[in-house]
Amino acid sequence: MTLDVRTARRRYVTVSALFWLPLGLSIAPLVLLFTERGMAMAAVAGFFAAHSLTTAALELPTGGLSDVLGRRAVLAAAGLLNLAALTLLGLGSTPVLLGLGMALMGAARALSSGPAEAWYVDTVHAHAGPDAELRTGLARGASATDAALAAGTLIGGALPWLLGLGPDLGARLAETTSGLVVPLSVPLLLGAAVEIAFVSYALTALPEPPRPPATLRNVLRDVPTTVAGGLRLGGRDALVRRVLLSAAAAGSALATVELLTPGRAADLTGASESGAVLFAALACTGFACAAVGAHLAPLTARLTGSGERAVVTSLGTSAAGLLLLSLTTAFAGPFPLSLAAIGYALIYLGLGATGPNENDLLHRRVPSTGRATALSVQSLSLQLTAALTGLLVTALPSGPLPWLLAVAALVAGALLWGFRGGSASRPCATSAEPDGAGERGGRAVTHE
Structure with missing residues (x-):
């Protein structure tokens, strides 16, 4: 059916x-x-x-x-x-x-x-x-x-x-x-x-x-073949490469936010207990803003003229939110609290709008036989970069530097989409040879 x-x-x-x-x-x-x-x-x-x-x-x-x-x-x-x-x-x-x-x-x-x-x-x-x-x-x-x-x-x-x-x-x-x-x-x-x-x-x-x-024999034979095909696709197709690199950028930003925000919340409120309450509220707000951003993703694409431009705009919005959070490290008092809330909302609003537009482009490049594998490669790219970023930002001195590194990662992810031409909508061939359109596509990221 x-x-x-x-x-x-x-x-x-x-x-x-x-x-x-x-x-x-x-x-x-x-x-x-x-x-x-x-x-x-x-x-x-x-x-x-x-x-x-x-x-x-x-x-x-x-x-x-x-x-x-x-x-x-x-x-x-x-x-x-x-x-x-x-x-x-x-x-x-x-x-x-x-x-x-x-x-x-x-x-x-x-x-x-x-x-x-x-x-x-x-x-x-x-x-x-x-x-x-x-x-x-x-x-x-x-x-x-x-x-x-x-x-x-x-x-x-x-x-x-x-x-x-x-x-x-x-x-x-x-x-x-x-x-x-x-x-x-x-x-x-x-x-x-x-x-x-x-x-x-x-x-x-x-x-x-x-x-x-x-059969067990077929699974043991076909799963490694499918995984290898997904990895090769990321290496030879520029659109999928943008997907993976942008996922890495999002993972870097999310790791920074999730690791450093609880401490910043405690600093802003003056106590760990009240900071925990603030962080819980921020986490819920972040998910809600991501939901709103995802719902607005089609409108973003229409307003900007294409899915690729929508990705650039959305990642830029998230980068602006991270920049606002980095500025709160230089101030004290109620001002950084409101600034941090705005920044936090912008981060998740932008990432929420990014995902559907990128995935729309990705699914036009990946065949059905490797679709779930491609999404897993994308998720792995995000997770591994998040883990490495977590080690880095916790080793850096407190202040704006860790936040600014995450800003740079998102800006780099957005810039990937500034160098493209042609259409990204052609389905990717299953053969090993990429066509010209493979060098000009868009990309996809899920921020979960």
Whole structure:
């Protein structure tokens, strides 16, 4: 069964929101839950390292797995891994269980990188042809993702606080469960329940054309071939190269913001506790601004005249926001607080508008057989650069310099799109030889 474009768009939006809502629910309480379980900060850092390393190690193989086995099966597997991870994190009390939960969440993150978007593009192409308009659906999917993260962050932060009101519901909950469930566990367990709905929806609402039966031998043969093809495409096609380099620029900016903003928030408010509250509010605001930016991505392309110009404008907006944040390091008092809020909003607004316009260009260059792999390569580029940037900015002295380096990265990403000609919309050939248009395209980045 081939779905029409409107139905495919609606289902893509729904599956995006259902996948990211549970992860949003875990953002606010996760570190606090670890510390309440008696974990030292060194152990907490190890848990997050397990997540990051697992994601990076599996990113490319799981992208190839989606192209070989199908989008629906890989999405369902991601949901099941997240279900297990959130359950372990919500109920676990030992370093082994908590570390395993974070590793499973990293594996789920790798599995989820690309299949839903690849399914949407494949479905639209099957119904309306390879020249079908993709930007609107990609924008709404990205907007749904960020809105789900924003809503999840708010709910996940509010639930433990609400359980502490009234006749001490939180203490009674812990007592009834012998300490297995505490108020900070509740958002994660709620997220696990949402994962059940996600898996059910992915299996029933995302039809795919029949694929040849997959044997272990075929998988072991085809997945490495698909991954290698995705890597070669990035090396020989200038448009895909811009995609990867721009993803790296976005990863550098996001790592800087996520690592340095909590400290800046504490400096601006004068206390770590109030700084944590400010950072939570900023995180929710950032997701909401990214959702707005993604929703406005088609309008941005129309106003600027093309998807490529929209990318330049959007990355420039994010760079301006980072520049405002860097200026706050030179001031004290209420002024930098308002300046920082404006800068933070601009960063995520710009990145939200960047993604759909870039991905619209990317999907016109990548064949269906390697679409999820290309998205995984893009995600890996962002993650690896973010990790390297994190090591760099934390080693630099405090002040504007770390922020200015991130500004430079975004400006460089925007400048990549200033040297282009011709059309970027021609599909990439599957042969090894790029055509002339391969040197003149646009690019794509997802900032999640």
